[in-house]
Amino acid sequence: MTNKKQLKLGAFFMLPGHHAVAWRHPEAKAENVLNFEFIKEQALTAERGKFDMVFLADGVAAGATSAAFGKEHSASFEPFTLLSSLAAVTKNIGLVGTVSTTYTEPFNLARQFASLDHLSKGRAGWNVVTSGGKEAAANFGQDELLHAKRYERAHEFVDVVKKLWDSWEEDAILFNQEEAQFLDPSKVHFINHTGKWLSVAGPLNIPRPVQGHPVVVQAGSSDSGKELAAETAEVIFTAWQTKEEAKDFYRDVKGRMAKYGRSPEELKIMPGIFPVIGDTEEEAKEKYQQLVDLIPESIGVARLSSQLGVDLRQFPVDGPLPDLPHLNEINGNKSRFQLVKDLADRENLTIRQLYQRTAGGRGHREIIGTQVQIADQLQEWFENEAADGFNIMPPVFPSGLNDFVEKVIPELQKRGIFRNEYEGTTLRENLGLKTPVSQFAKVTLQ
C-alpha cells in the first residue's frame, strides 16, 4: 500500500460558533461558552474525528468598544488556561493557542508553552499573532503599535522564545542520584539575548519541551507575515476565497523558505473553511440562509466597518461600498482588509451582501453543500497546491462540528486523504513535522 499524501485538519473552536450571530441560532448553546464540560465535549468530538488539533483564537480585548457590543457573543477563556484543562481530558489531539507577542514577555510565554507541552506529552502549538487595535492597547496602558513595529518585535520575540526552548539540550539531565548530579551544567545555556526590543538572559527553568519546540503556527498573510512564516512557522492559517489566490499564496510562501534553509514540507498551509453541511444541497442552502437571516443590520454594518476601517453607517446598506482607504493606511489586519475589498469588487456586492458573505467565515472560504460536495472542494484545493490542510470553522457548536465529524470526515477517509488513526502521540508526529535540535547543541564533526 502506498502512503498517499493526507491532509491535516484543525478544529477551530470559537464558541458558540463562528458565525457572527451564531449565539442566536436555535442549536447554539450560547449559555455554555464558559462551561468546561461543554467545551470538553467539543474537544472529545474533535478527537473522535481525528483532527490534528484544536485551535483557539484570541484577542486581548473584549470588543467592548465596538458598536455591536452587547449584541454579539463576547465571553471566552484565555487560551493557556483552557488548553491546559483540555490537556488533562484528551489524549491525542494537538492543543494550539493564539498568544500575541505584543503585550507579553518572551520568558513567560516560552515557559507557559513549555509547561503545556510537557503536561500534554508533546501536543502544544503556539499561534503567533501581533495585536493591533486601540482597545487591546488600552488594556495594557499603551498606544497601538504600528503594523511594521509589531512585526519587527514579533520576529525578535519568536527568536528569543526558541532560544529559551533550546536553552536545555535534550540530554542535559543526567539524573545521577548516586553522585548528586542532576544535570550537566554545560548543557544548560544562558541565552544572553540583547536585541532592539528584548533582552533576556535565560535559561528557561524547564527542561527541553517534549516536541523540542511546541509547533509554531502563524496566521498573518501580509508581506511581513509571509516572511515571518517562511522563516519561522510550521503551520500557517490563512484566508482565501478562490483557488487561484490560494495557489499564489501557497507558492509564494513556500518559495521563500529556501533562503532560510528550509524545505517546503516543513510548513503546512491550512486555509480556514466555514462549512455549512446539509444532506442535500438545498438543505445546506437553507441552513446558510437561516444564519444570514439572524444578522441584524446594525451588527453586520458594524463588523464590516471594523474590517474595512471605515464607518459604513452613513452609507445606504443596499448600495455599493464607498471609496476605501489605501492599504498603506491600514494598521489592523492588512491581508483581511484586502481580501474583503477584493471580494466586493469581484462579485460587485452591496454593503448588505458583503456583510452577509463575511459574517460567517469572516473572510474565510465558505462551502455550502453536501458532504460529497464539501469533500470535493477540499480535495481539489489539497491536490492542486492550494492547501496542505484546512482549519475547520463550524458555524455553530455543537451541531456544526458534529456534522463535520460524522459526515465529512468519513468521506475524506473513504477517499484516502485523511487519517483513520493518529500516526503518533505528539502534534509534530501527526503533522509530519520533524523535531528541531537545540541551536546550542555542539555540532559533532564526523
Next chain:
Amino acid sequence: MMTKRQMKLGAFINLPGQHVASWRYEGTESKRILELDYLVELAKIAERGKFDTIFFADVFGTPIRENSPSGIKLDPLVIISALASVTKNIGLTATLTTTYNEPFHVARRFAAIDHLSGGRAAWNVVTSANDSESLLFGKDKHLAHADRYERADEFLEVVKKLWFSIDSEAFVIDKEKGQYLNTEKVNPVNHEGKWFKLQGTLDTPSTPQGHPVIVQAGSSEAGKELAAKSAEVIFTAWQTLEDAQKFYRDVKSRLAKYGRQPDDLKIMPGTFITVAKTEEEAILKRKNLNSHISPEIGLAYVSTFLGIDVRGYDPDAPIPQENVAIEDKTNPQIRANIVRGIIEREKLTTLRELYEHIAGARGHREIVGTPEQIADQLEEWFLNEAADGFNIMPPTFPEGFNDIVELVIPELQRRGLFRTEYEGTTLRENLGLSVPVNPNNKQSQKI
C-alpha cells in the same frame, strides 16, 4: 450540635519534595515531576485528605545553581488549569508575581481558572525577589522592595476592578431580541495610577467565587500591610509560638482600618512535617533524608539563606559569624534573621549542622514525631492565636505526603480540629470566606 472552629490546611506541593535532597531519596518520584498523571495523583491524595487547597510556589532563575530538579518549575497556572478538570473539591492556589506580569493577563487567567474549576481558584500574590529574575525580563536590577509593593498594591486594585468589569448577571442571552449582554451590568475599568494606566473590560464575567481567593506570602512590613488590606489567606514562616502569635495579632489588628473582620483573613504558617508511627522511626526518617545531602548542595543552599557565599568551605567548619546586611529588606532578610535565630536557639556550630537543620523546612517550622505529637503541636498554635491553619510541607512526594494524609489527618479529625467532609464546593466555602460583592452593584443599590 456546636460547630467547633476547625483549622484550614494547604498542601504545599514543591516537587520533587520540600527537602533539598529529596530527589536522591528512594521514596520520591523525582523522575515524574513533569508528568501530568503524577500531578493528578498528588492532587487526589490532597483531596482524599480533605485539604482546603493545593499550593504551588513559583520562582525562576535558579535551575543550574542548585543542580537538582527543585529548580525546575512548570508554570503554576498551567498546572492548576490542568488539575481543575480532573479534581472536584480541592482549592487550586498558584503563585504569580506582579513584578513581571500585566494586570489584564493575570485577571483573565485567574478568572478563567475560577470558572473552569467551579470556584476553586486562588492567587498567591508575590513580588519576586532576586536579580537573576529581573535579567529574564530585560531589567538589570530588581525593583526596590518599596516599589515592588507599591506596584503590587496597585496591580491588585486593577485586577479586582477587571474581575468585576462584566458582572455575571450581565449575560441575558435573549436570542429572540438579539441581546447577548445587558451592557448596564458592564463596568469598563478606567484606571490611572502611578504604575498602571488602563482602560478596558475583561472578556470573562465575574466568577463563581465573586473573584478568586487572594493569598499573600510576604511577612515584611509592606507585606503585612498589603495582606491586611487585600489578602484572604497568608502563608508565612515562624519558628516559635511567640513569634507566630506576635505576627498573628499584628496583622489581624490591622484589618479594622480597612473595614475588615479578623475572620476575613486566614493565617497559615508553613509547617514541615516528618511523621511515623513511633518517634524513633520519624527521627530516623528525617536523618535518612539528611544523609542524601551532598556537601556541595548543602553549602550552596546555606549560602542563599545566610547571604554569605560559603561554597567550597569545609562542611565541618564553623558557621561564619558576620551578619550580612541585605540591602533589600524583604523575604531574604527575614529568612536570614530566622536562620540566625535557629542557629542560636538550636546551638548549631558547623555549616553541616546548619544545612541539615534547614534543608527541609527552609526557615519554616519543622515538626518531627508521631501523629499525636504532630497534632499536639498544630493544635497548640491553632488554639492560641498563632494560626488559623497551616500550609503543610511534606518532605517528599508521594511518600512523605501520603504519610501525612494517612497518619496526621485522621488524628486531627479525631480531635474535631479538621473536617471529615468538604463543607462546600468552592474554596471560599471551605475556607469560610465570604463572597465579595461587585462594588459596582453595591453602588447602584444605594441609589
